Amino acid sequence: MATIRQRNDRWQVIIKRKGYPSQSRTFDLRKDAEKWARQQERAIDAGQWVDRTEAEQTTLKELLERYAKEVSKTKRGADAESYRIDQFKRSKLAQYSPAAISSSLIATWRDERLKEVSPGTVLRELQLLGHVFTVAMREWGIALHCNPVTLVRKPAPNKGRDRVLTDAQREALLIACGKCHSPWIKPVVIFALETATRRGEILSLTWSNVSLETSTAFVSGKTGARKVPLSPACMEALRVLPRSLDGRVFPVSVDTLKQAYERAVKRAGIDDFTFHDLRHDALTRLARKGFNILELRAISGHATANMLQRYVSIDAGDLAKKLACA
Structure with a gap:
């Protein structure tokens, strides 16, 4: 049986049963103490009692x-x-x-x-x-x-974004990034635009995984690890970077990059262009240069062509020009 006793102006319940830890709870009203005691004892008798102390x-x-x-x-x-x-x-x-x-x-x-x-x-x-x-x-x-x-009802996922920069916007963004307090923001954006890699892959990249001799980098992220090619523009940006003590190529935090990038986008006069949109822009430009699906997947790390398709914008006007030349 539970022991219920008054302590000052409150009621304390103590339940002791062999094979179970001692339980105690204090209530303002005796009826609440009795109700809780009955609930705990019923659960013990039915073999359904669980210790909710940590959860509470x-x-x-x-x-x-x-x-x-x-x-x-x-x-x-x-x-x-x-x-x-x-x-x-x-x-x-x-x-x-x-x-x-x-x-x-x-x-x-x-x-x-x-x-x-x-x-x-x-x-x-x-x-x-x-x-x-x-x-x-x-x-x-x-x-x-x-x-x-x-x-809980989950919100519907975003529709696939279709944001690609013009050449003028891309140049304005890089100029704006060059004005950031952190000297790492512009090189990070250049790397993203040239390699189509994700933010996490970029920020975790170490110099030990960069080969300036073969113009490649070994990146690791949510879909695994892969080797990506480095363009001349990307190589130029990497060659002038100082080496950080922790071995990372870009020693900045996610929060620092997020805030600095958002301010740079505003300074460049560009609306609604997230850091992840850089990946979309990069893959679209690579596709326009003639890279095929297998080559794009090797660069992007997408498991399927369907997933890759969400990141590549195909302009109907470009297709029309190809048809005219066919």
Whole structure:
């Protein structure tokens, strides 16, 4: 039987059963104490009792920090995921315990977040949060009734973007990047425009994986590792770069690059052109130069031609010129 006793102006419940850890909880009202005691004893009698202490006393922020240390660091996209985790840690949601986070709370967060970023960004953040809860339940013993993220409607993913710069815009962007406080921003953008590599692949690149003799670089990212060719413009930018002590070619953080790049885009007078759009622009220019599908896939790292197609803009006017010459 549970022991219920009054301590000052509150009621304390203590439950002791052989084979189970001692439980205690304090309530303002005796009826709430009795109700909780009955619930715990029924669960024990039915063999359905689970210890929810950690789920109730841990915060989501603490789960995110543990996830970053134990799970994120093993992933290829660790830098990008670290940025998303930091975004979550600054949200109101991070202050709640896992047991207190309901699907309605997450839905509210989703709706507010959609006012700030694209649906695709919110979708990726929800996928991360869902995996945090899954790992917490399956591997860390956090007792939850269910993963609340699975109950929340996901935003529709973005339509494929079709943003390609003109020659004048590309030149203006590079000039604007050259005015950034950080001397690494312009070389990063040149590398992205010339190699079609992803942001995470660029920022994790080390000098040991660059061959100036063969004009190639060995990059590693979310789809694995591959060797990419380096254009003359890219080689010229690399040759004048100083060597950092940590061995990275571009020793800047994701956040620094993100903020500096966004300011440079505004200075260049370009609307709605993300860093990832540089990849789209690069692959489109390579396709126009005559690179075939196999060559483009070798450069981009796409697993299928269908995925690659989303990143290459084919102009109907260019096709018409080819038909006229055929």
